[in-house]
Amino acid sequence: MKRKEFLGRLIGELTNFMLEGNPLRLVVSLHQEDDGAHISFFDDRPRSEAELEQIRKALNPKAQRPELAQYYGLMAGHDMAWGARLKLIGWQIKHASVSNSDSGLQIDLWLGSDAFNPDNFTLETKKKEK
Amino acid sequence: MERTEKNLYTIMLLLILSLAVVGLALDGPLPGLQGFIHLQSQGSRLINDFTYYGVGPALFNAALVGLIGLVVVFFASVSLSGPTLAAIFTMIGFGFFGNTPLNCLPIIFGVWLAAKIARKSLGSYSLIALFGTALGPLVTFIMFEMHLPFALSIPLGICSGLAAGFILPSVAGSMLQLHQGYNLYNTGFSCGFLGLFASSLLIATNRMEPITIVWNTTQNTALILFIPLLSVFLLLSARIIDRPSTMRSLLKELSKLQKLSGRLPTDFIDASSTGGTLLNMGLLGLACSLYVWMVKAPFNGPVIGGILTVMGFGGFGKTLRNTWPVVAGVVLATLVFGKNLSDPGPILAALFCTTLAPIAGQFGIVAGVVAGFIHLFMVETTAQWHGGLDLYNNGFAGGLTATLLMAILQWYKVNRPKEDFEL
Numbered sequence: 094m095k096r097k098e099f100l101g102r103l104i105g106e107l108t109n110f111m112l113e114g115n116p117l118r119l120v121v122s123l124h125q126e127d128d129g130a131h132i133s134f135f136d137d138r139p140r141s142e143a144e145l146e147q148i149r150k151a152l153n154p155k156a157q158r159p160e161l162a163q164y165y166g167l168m169a170g171h172d173m174a175w176g177a178r179l180k181l182i183g184w185q186i187k188h189a190s191v192s193n194s195d196s197g198l199q200i201d202l203w204l205g206s207d208a209f210n211p212d213n214f215t216l217e218t219k220k221k222e223k
Numbered sequence: 224m225e226r227t228e229k230n231l232y233t234i235m236l237l238l239i240l241s242l243a244v245v246g247l248a249l250d251g252p253l254p255g256l257q258g259f260i261h262l263q264s265q266g267s268r269l270i271n272d273f274t275y276y277g278v279g280p281a282l283f284n285a286a287l288v289g290l291i292g293l294v295v296v297f298f299a300s301v302s303l304s305g306p307t308l309a310a311i312f313t314m315i316g317f318g319f320f321g322n323t324p325l326n327c328l329p330i331i332f333g334v335w336l337a338a339k340i341a342r343k344s345l346g347s348y349s350l351i352a353l354f355g356t357a358l359g360p361l362v363t364f365i366m367f368e369m370h371l372p373f374a375l376s377i378p379l380g381i382c383s384g385l386a387a388g389f390i391l392p393s394v395a396g397s398m399l400q401l402h403q404g405y406n407l408y409n410t411g412f413s414c415g416f417l418g419l420f421a422s423s424l425l426i427a428t429n430r431m432e433p434i435t436i437v438w439n440t441t442q443n444t445a446l447i448l449f450i451p452l453l454s455v456f457l458l459l460s461a462r463i464i465d466r467p468s469t470m471r472s473l474l475k476e477l478s479k480l481q482k483l484s485g486r487l488p489t490d491f492i493d494a495s496s497t498g499g500t501l502l503n504m505g506l507l508g509l510a511c512s513l514y515v516w517m518v519k520a521p522f523n524g525p526v527i528g529g530i531l532t533v534m535g536f537g538g539f540g541k542t543l544r545n546t547w548p549v550v551a552g553v554v555l556a557t558l559v560f561g562k563n564l565s566d567p568g569p570i571l572a573a574l575f576c577t578t579l580a581p582i583a584g585q586f587g588i589v590a591g592v593v594a595g596f597i598h599l600f601m602v603e604t605t606a607q608w609h610g611g612l613d614l615y616n617n618g619f620a621g622g623l624t625a626t627l628l629m630a631i632l633q634w635y636k637v638n639r640p641k642e643d644f645e646l
Contacts, residue, residue, distance in 0.1 A: 158490075159343075161306065164348070164392075167396045168404055171400050172403045175636075
């Protein structure tokens with residue numbers, strides 16, 4: 094899938110999810126490299142530990158599901174009227190980290206080819222330095 | 224491969240092996256094989272009940288079609304779970320009235336070609352490849368019903384299957400956006416769409432003939448017992464597959480499944496457990512058998528195909544809770560329009576309408592009944608549109624119904640004034 098469409102779908106679905114919480118502030122940050130990308134989402138609504146765990150579970154599925162990712166994954170980001178489905182994203186990415194930042198929810202998505210190296214991404218480096 | 228998945232393979236192999244052995248035993252091995260070879264050249268457009276030509280060959284044919292599905296899942300390196308179980312059960316079901324190994328393979332290879340061109344693995348498109356066999360009648364029709372010389376018709380049939388399979392991934396992805404996962408047989412919807420073009424082309428060449436119904440009304444003990452026995456087998460397997468598991472934990476998993484809407488893609492094995500899913504499939508099989516018995520419909524090829532499809536999707540979207548409102552809608556429409564519940568159209572619609580189960584699961588009983596009601600009168604005309612070339616005609620009609628309902632519901636949802644910015 095072309096990068097633009099792929100990123101658009103992921104950003105659309107996750108934005109749909111975060112807007113369901115009716116935040117007053119929502120920031121999407123994208124960093125691309127040749128072999129992968131990192132997208133960060135921040136809002137101003139902290140979530141409970143149980144909610145964070147649910148999001149983590151949906152975004153980090155137990156197993157690779159290529160048959161679902163390539164077919165049903167096409168629905169991601171297309172439908173803003175109904176509830177967001179984070180599993181559609183989870184099947185298509187390498188990893189997701191979910192936490193409460195200083196102001197609210199922070200979700201980081203890591204995606205790319207098999208050659209993808211998270212060390213190339215500034216945000217993760219900053220986190221490691223902390 | 225995990226232990227549970229290995230057990231699922233064992234269950235599927237046992238099912239396929241039993242079908243093949245019973246199929247050959249019923250009429251004797253040689254007549255059984257001759258009947259099977261004869262079936263490959265039979266017209267397979269809707270509705271051609273293979274059990275009419277012999278129960279043994281139909282069972283053997285269904286077994287081989289199912290085996291193809293299982294082999295594709297194994298070699299495509301995708302997990303045998305809810306979606307793939309649904310696909311294999313559906314293929315076995317349609318092996319009783321339309322799918323043959325001969326008409327499945329060109330389509331599967333066509334999808335594989337598309338995967339190669341798109342630089343993806345067959346695993347990525349495996350569900351499209353399996354469900355895409357709904358267009359099998361196109362291959363058989365061109366090979367054997369156009370009355371062309373075999374030297375021309377056989378390659379032409381293979382090429383048409385390859386072409387259909389090649390186009391299918393692009394169409395299936397787009398059709399999904401129309402109903403947003405509320406029609407479980409999305410590939411059937413896509414095949415119906417492609418079937419419109421194929422049928423129109425064949426009409427333009429004056430080669431298309433009106434569809435006919437071959438419907439076996441003779442009761443056969445093997446066919447009557449098949450679904451109840453399979454259901455009991457699944458119920459027993461549910462008890463042992465997730466060892467250690469108690470009856471109480473199994474029922475808890477089943478109840479968890481009943482709360483899901485079933486909207487695509489909901490893998491029940493992932494959402495609950497393998498045991499809970501098998502229990503759900505077994506119960507759906509028994510419920511369907513009871514319905515068929517109550518309305519006094521015959522347990523023939525298409526009816527068994529319908530029940531197997533419902534059971535298969537018991538792992539991928541269908542539960543007792545989200546299916547009954549849609550079936551109630553079909554029953555209501557059948558009675559309102561003065562039709563007989565055991566006639567081919569209404570009985571098949573009552574089984575296959577469960578493609579719309581996610582609508583009842585998400586929006587409630589009334590929405591489900593309305594969807595079922597619309598589905599009945601739609602499905603009785605849509606087969607004519609694609610000339611019976613799409614075996615999953617209910618998936619096509621269901622897709623149209625779901626698209627209409629979703630468009631209305633979506634319009635209502637995006638125009639609700641309460642959440643607008645204040646002027």
